[in-house]
Amino acid sequence: MKFINYTVIYFAVLVALGILTAHFTPTFFFSLPFLAVLTIAIITSWFIARKQLFPTLFFGSLAFIAFFGIGFANYQLRLPTYQKLHYSHTTSENKAAVLQLKVLEALKPDNYYIKFIATVQASEGTNTTGKVLLQIHKDSLIPSITVDDILLVSASLQNIPKPLNPHQFEYANYMKNLGVYHRVLISNDYILQHSKGSKTLRGHAESLRNYCLKKLLQTDITTDERAITQALVLGQKKDISKQLYAQYAAAGAVHILAVSGLHVGIIYLIFSFLLRPLTHLPHGEIVHSALVILLLWCFAFITGLSPSVTRAVTMFSFFAFATALRRDTNSINTLFLSFLVLLLINPLWLFQVGFQMSYMAVAAILWIQPTLYSYYRPRFYIDRLFWGIFTVSIAAQLGVFPLSLHYFHQFPGLFFVTNLVVLPFLGLILSAGLLIVMLAAFSVLPEKLVLFYNFGIEYLNNFIAWVATKDHFIIEDISFSEAKVLASYLIIISVFLLWKKLSYRRTVLVLCSFSLFMGVLIWESYTSSETRLIVFHKSRTSLIGYKQARALKIFRSNLDTATTFQKTNPIKQYRIGEAITVFSEAPLQKIFRYREKTILVLDSLGVYPMISEGSIVLLTESPKVHLERLIDSLKPACIIADGSNYRSYVQRWEKTCAQKKLPFYHTGSKGALIIE
16 A cells, blocks of 8 residues: 555645635634745745754644635635725615626526625725625516626615524525625616626636537437436536426436536546557656646536536546656555645635545545455456445445535435446546537537437436336435534444554454434433424415424414425424424414413414413414504513514514504514524
8 A cells, every 4th residue: 555644634624624624714814924924934834844853843733824815815815804806895785886797607597596606896986806696586578697697786785684494504604615795686777787707717618518418409409318418427417307306306416417527537437548559659747647637627618617516627637647657655645635725725625525425435446446446356257346346335425424414314225226327337438528519519429329328328317217216215304413423433433443453452442433423313312301492484374383302293274285394394404403303283263371471472463361471472474453552451571473464564574563563573574483
């Protein structure tokens, strides 16, 4: 086994820890003068350490602190607070301004908006920087907007809305991890000017991808098969139907639909194999690696230079470069070196799911798979092929298993079967897909090749659909917190270390890791034992949840309907987030008590009895009630309006409560109300 340079690993981990610390302590600023003094001290101590046989503890400590500080400062200096030209310093929130935006990236549209990430080049004539989420109401008059277009708009900066119910996906945090802190919400009427900006490399890449998509649309490849081809080769997933995507997710093969480290790794192996004859020439290793790197970046270019593909290509470019240098080092070193460089380029990548899963999968394959493979030595090529795929699948799944449970809350039990069938042919599918796209781009695509390729993708989709029907192998609604993720990785690492070499210290480490995991389970069970009442926000429906430890009872209107909210949002997300094991539903009562408080539910009939003063009144289904008279009669402690009410009614009630100086709570603006 080649030599592992642990120094690179330590430095990469320290930079990551510095980034994490800065992320969770944004108010503390790691001063640049301190970093400058620290850097001078390190350089001085390094010159002294060169004359010594072993580095001193002082030099090592300074180096560790420096790399931690580099990660910390690299994250903080990218925050709007420390960027003098950031638009937030010159433009007020919720105040109309003339903004000049340049489109950086097109996002997947939803039912109401088309969405882009854009940079604010100017605000009210002042040059600025910083990215925003641009949302444009869907309208037939919307012009075609592409990357590098410049829009002059009259709009206000708005905070990206936070989720209205607990444990919902926090889109605002997701955008924050992309460096986006505000949104611009407009219709076509507020676009004052639309022009083409100077082309960037990303813009040229997007134009090439759109051209390839257009040419692919002109072929005879059927709809679902073309959508899969676009996803595999061009990184365009928006045309995949919800049903087809759900089938891939249920079969444990959704990872092949997003161009990532898996695809780039396969393409890296394909290019390396095809160009291997060049290694026999003078300086062939260098020429071979240079061409592999060039072809990898060409692939990234036709996928639109998306961040996920760019990261993966950068990672494998390091592997190709290390091969050219013929350094006696381990692939783990190369992996951590690329990890370190990418975090220095953009520390926000550390918080993105694709980045985390790519590196954990590759790290597990490099570290675990060789040991797994050595336990069986197949004699024949086919045996070696399937044994290699099987061990790679196990290693990769171990690497991403805790993250998959945390982010996706499900485990496909047949993922081994899926990978054994799909992975052997994925290289062939990718190679054929690249060929199909290239020939289609030049309008020289043979019809027989289209039929053959279409049949192959159709067979793949049918197999995925067949696996997805075995839903009893799919474990869903798994609650897996961040603490469990960290404890799980400690278990995986310690068990594998003990497996490789039995020793007292490693045995103790395994026992400690399992003890830590059990401690996390006990702590989470203790913290979830409290009782609370939740008024959820749900359009056109009233939902009140009563949580007691791991049991949840939902009181809702229209219980006579066949619909159950156990598997629908926001109840599904809350059940998973709180690890609910017992669930039930009941009709919503007109009056009930909670913690010595009387709660009156006033529905569309608007009829209410006399109750004690200081009670809580919940308005549902837009009751036609004279609220001022109700307040004078009942003298409630507060008024609550949920998502089942008309917006115009809510606005009128809010004004009435303001005049009466009575607390008013609307779940549509403040989110679900949690009463402890």
